Amino acid sequence: MVSVKVLRRVSIIFLFSSIFLIPIFLFELIIGILFKSYILMADSYHTLIDFLMSLLFYFTLVKINTRSRRFPWGLYNLESLVILAASIFIVYLSMNLILNMIDSSITFSISPWYSIVLFVSSIYSLTLYFIERRYVEIQIVKNDMIHSFLDSIAEVISGITLIVQSVVLIDVVTLVILIFTLSDVIREIKDSILSILGASIDSPIKIQLVNELKSKNIPILNLYLKKCGSFYAVYTYIGLPKDISLEKAYKIKRKTKRIIKKYDNIAYVDVILVPLTEIKKKKILEQVNALYSG
Template sequence: MILQLKEVNGMEEGERTALLAIAMNLVIFGIKYVSASATGSIALKAEAFHTLADFVASLTVFTGLKIAKRKTKSFPYGLYKIENLMSVIISLVILYTGYEIILDVINTDLTELRNSGFAIFSLLIATFLTFWFSNYERKIGHKINSPILLADSSHIRIDVLSNLIVLLVVVASLFGFHFDKIAALIVVIFIVKTGIQILMDGIRVLLDASVDYETLSKVEKIILDTPQIIKLKTLTGRNSGRYKFIEADIVLKTHNLDRAHFIAERVERITKEEIKNIDQVQIHYEPLQKEEIIYVLPLTEDKTSISPHFGEAPCFMLVTFKSGTETASKTEILTNPYANIQKGKGILAAELIVKNMVDFVLVKNGFESKGPHYVFSDANIELV
C-alpha cells in the first residue's frame, strides 16, 4: 500500500509539473514574440516559434502522463509506454523546429535590429525563467523516474543555450556586428543534437531494450543472496515508461510448492522495496533435481566423535550418498574457520554448511530457536 501511495503521489507531481510547463512556455513565447516583432530579429523570431513548439510539447507531456497510468482489459500491463511514445513525438517536434529555423535563415533578408535594449531585457527574463524551470523539471523527472519529464527538461534546456546565443547577437548589434543568421544556425545544432538523443532513447524502450546493467545487477544480488535459491538460470528486464518489468528463472532447493511460492514472493517483495519503479517481478521456479544426498557432522578435535557444540566444532565431515544407496560414495573434511571467534560462530558456520549444498545436519544436541536453526530452516536443510 505504501508503494502504491508513493506512485500515485509521483504521478500527481508529474502532472503538476507538466501543467506548470504549459503555463511557463506560453508566457515565454509571448515575451519572445513581442521582442521579435519589436526588433525584427530572425534569431529571436526563431526562438519565439521554438518556444511555441515547447508549448505544444508540454501539452503532449501532460497528455502522456494522464494516459500512461491507466490499465484496461485490453492493456492489463498498463499504458506506460505512452510516455516513451510521447517522448518520440517531442523529439520530432524538436527536429521540425530546427527545420523551420533553417527556412527562416534562408528566406529572410538580413536587416538592422531595432529596440535592442527592450530585446536584451526580455531575453534576460526568458533565460532566467527557462533555466529555473529546466532544472526544476529535471529534478522532478529523476525523482519519479519519468522519461517524458526528463525529455521535456532536455528540450527546454536547449532554450537556455539558444537564448544566450541570441542575447549575445543582440548585444553585438549595438556595436555594429550582425550575426543574426549565424546565431539561428547555431541554435539549430543544439536542437538537432537533443532531438536525436531523445528520439533514440524513446525508440530503445519502445523496442523493449533491456533495463540498465545496474538494475539487473541489484536484482541478481537479491536473488543469489537468498539461501534457498541454488541457481539463477536467466534474468531479463525491460522498461515501460518510467517503470521496469523483471523476469527470472531460478532453481530452488525444495520440492514443497507452498515453500517455493513463499520464497518467490519474498524475492519479489525485496526487489520492489530496494529498487524504485519496479512494476512487476515474475519469478519462475523449479525444484533442484539432486542425484546425491549430503550429510554433515560437526566433529571433535580428534575427528572420532560428534562435537556437542555445533559452532565450536573445529571441522565438519561431509558424507555423500548416491540417491537410493546406503553406501557412502565420498567423504570430505571441511575446516570450520569460525570456531574460535567470540560471537556469531554458530550462524557463520551454518551459512558455510549451506554453501556446500548439504541436505541433512547430524548434531548431538539440538539448537531450536537459535541462529543456526533458522539458517538451516531457510535453506530447507533438515536437522537430525
C-alpha cells in the same frame, strides 16, 4: 520508495511548468517569424520540446500513482507515438530553419527589448532547477535538473546575442540552440521507437536491479528491461532447484517482485521461475556474477 505525497507535489510542479512555457513559446515563435529572428525561432522550438517534456513528466508521475493490472497498456504506446510525432515535427522545423538561414540573406532589425523574454525564460529555468533540487531522489527530476540548468545558461547567451545584434554571433548561437534541441529530440525519438517495438534495452537501472537482487540472495539468471513509454517493464528469470516446494518457490517470486516494484519508474514486473539442477544453476549463477561484477 518515494511517497505518494512527494510524487503529487512534483507532478504539480511539472504541470505549472508546462503551462508557464506556453506563452513563452507562442511569443518567441510569433516575434521570431514576424522579424525573422532566427534565435527566437530556434529557442521557440526548444521551448516546445521543454513544454512537451514537462507535460509528459506530469502524466508520468500521475500514472505512477494510478497504474494497475487494468491500466490499458495501449496508453504507454500512445505516449511514445505522441512524442515520436512531435519530435519528427520539430526536426522538420529545425532543418527548415537551417535551410532558410543558408538560402536567405534578408534580415529584419529587431528591438533588443525582445531579449527580455529570453531572460525571463532563463530565470524560469534557473528557478525550476533550484526547486527540483529538493526532489533529486526521483530519477525523472534528476534528469530534468541538468537540462534546466543548461537551458538557463543558453537563454542568457541568446538574450545577450540579441542585444549585440551581430549577424555572425546570431547565426552561431542559433545553430548551437538547434544542435542542443536536436540532441534532445534524437534521444526522445530513440526512446519512443524502443518503447513501441518493445525492445530489450541496457540501462543503469538494470545493473541496480541485478545487484540488489543478488544482495538479497535471489538466484537471478537473467533480467530483461523494456521501455513502456516513460516506464520500464522488467522480466526476471530466477533459477530454483527442481525439488523446491511450491510454497518456497512462490515466496521467492513474491520477494523478487516486491524488491523490483519499490523503484518508482517500474510499470510491470514478471518473474519467471526456472527449475534447474544444482550443477546447471551453479554454472549459470557464476556467469551472471561475472557479467555484473563490474
